[in-house]
Amino acid sequence: MKIEVSQAELLHALQQTARAVPPSSPLPILAGMVLRIHREGITLLAGSSPMVIRTDIRIPMPGLPRETEDNGLVVPARTFADIVRKLPPGPVELEQTDRSMLCIRAGSGLFRLCGTDGEEYPAAPEIGRPTLQLRLPNTVLKSMIRQVAFAVSASETRPILTGVWCRSDGEQLKLVATDSVRFASTTSRIEQPSDTPPFEAIVPGRCMAELAKMLQDDQGETRIDADEALIRFHTADMTLSCSLLHGAYPPIDRLVPARPNCELKVDTEKLLQAIERVTLLSGEGCVVFLHTVSAESAALVGQAAEVGDVREEVPIETVAGEGVAISFNGKYMTDILRAIAGGTLMLRFYDKLGPIAAEPEPAAGSSSLYLLTPIRTSR
Known part of the structure; x- marks a missing residue:
């Protein structure tokens, strides 16, 4: 032949x-x-x-x-x-x-x-009776994966956290990832609603990351089919089939406390650039200390023993509630801000033990939420 x-x-x-x-x-x-x-x-x-x-x-x-x-x-x-x-x-x-x-x-x-x-060669797995069937534009699916994939755990200590939790009710698709320190969630409206029953699955993070790399930024779409053991993504000339992870994913509805102590609205890109500079001198653990200076600005502080320290102020567009003083991992926060990609961001603080919540402005038909566990320090 x-x-x-x-x-x-x-x-x-x-x-x-x-x-x-x-x-x-x-x-x-x-x-x-x-x-x-x-x-x-x-x-x-x-x-x-x-x-x-x-x-x-x-x-x-x-x-x-x-x-x-x-x-x-x-x-x-x-x-x-x-x-x-x-x-x-x-x-x-x-x-x-x-x-x-x-x-x-x-x-x-x-x-x-x-x-x-x-x-x-081992035979390729086949979908049995599909419990999920939907279609999404390539650009939407690629963006959704990019917004959560960084938070997937790299450790096999808890294998279930190496996956991305997916849920669809036929009208919306939700993706969630967490390594128990970072949490990322994004939801998007399905333009072509499906009449399949509500579906939940945990897809290996590596499969989702590879899929995002292969999806083209074009006008094409991806067809998603799944049963209890397998999920399949088909677009243009490519089909990716992936075995699902099985186990109980951590409950996500109780992660965010009811009322924040402080809310700050900031420019995402300005905050990202400032944290990237501060982490240059944030020492082992990339510890960055954030505290409000006034109603117009917040300060970011980093210090590396026997190297030096840095302080930089970031403008605040709006502030609500009491002031805040909290430490966090600068690298983890930059991962979150890069996933958000521009616009304005609402930062919510609860207490020194509660998570830091980051919520970008909702786009048409989609929304995202990020959480980061703070670091306990003597400050």
Whole structure:
């Protein structure tokens, strides 16, 4: 079987699919990806639980007999991608000569890459009876993931916190992530409401992060289907399937106290830039101390032992309640502010033990909330 494809299109598909190749696996075959040449073009498949990615390159070949279609060929993913990356721009010819050899021709070069029968590769998981079916614009889904993914826990001590909690009632989609110090939540209206019953699931954070990287900033949309064990995201030429995490996610409704002691409205970008400068001298732990100076400004203070200290004031647009004096992790706060990306921000403070709440101005059909646990200091 033989097919011709552009070097740029093939490289994009390889790089996209290779995101599901595990860095290490007890099964050597998972270091490869499945290549299938068929009547509709090329299909690339890689990964196993928890994440599988399939990419299709559509090059219709109606003259190809159906009996020539098979399970494909498993080739070394990294080697295949490295070869295509070094090829000159232009057409690339792929030919599967038998069940164990792939020929790659471009320009005056010919590569012969050994592989194995695709029948030996683990079968991709399938959705059973879907309990969730909805569609979202790519730009909306990508933005939602970016707003919460940074708060996913990197520690396996509590595996459930390595995931993103998702909930849909058919009209809205809500994403939540927390590492028990930071909390991020975003909600967006679904433009094409679904009549599926309310759905909750915990999706591995790595899968969500990889999905956000692959979504294009275009007018396309992503179709989301899920059952009790699997969630699948399909957009244009790519399908990402992911095994769900199982367990009890921390209750999120009781995290925010009823009434804040102080509220500050600030410019998000100005606060971000000021905290980034203060953390340069905030010492081990990135401890930043914030206190109100007047109704017009708040001061940020950082200090590093035997290095120096820094103080910078940030303008306040509005203030309500009593003054505030509190310490927090500057790096964690900058992660929150970068996720918000501009506009104005309402900071709410409760007490020295309560969380710091950050709520950006709601956009059309969407809203977000962030919480950060303060740091106890002697101040």
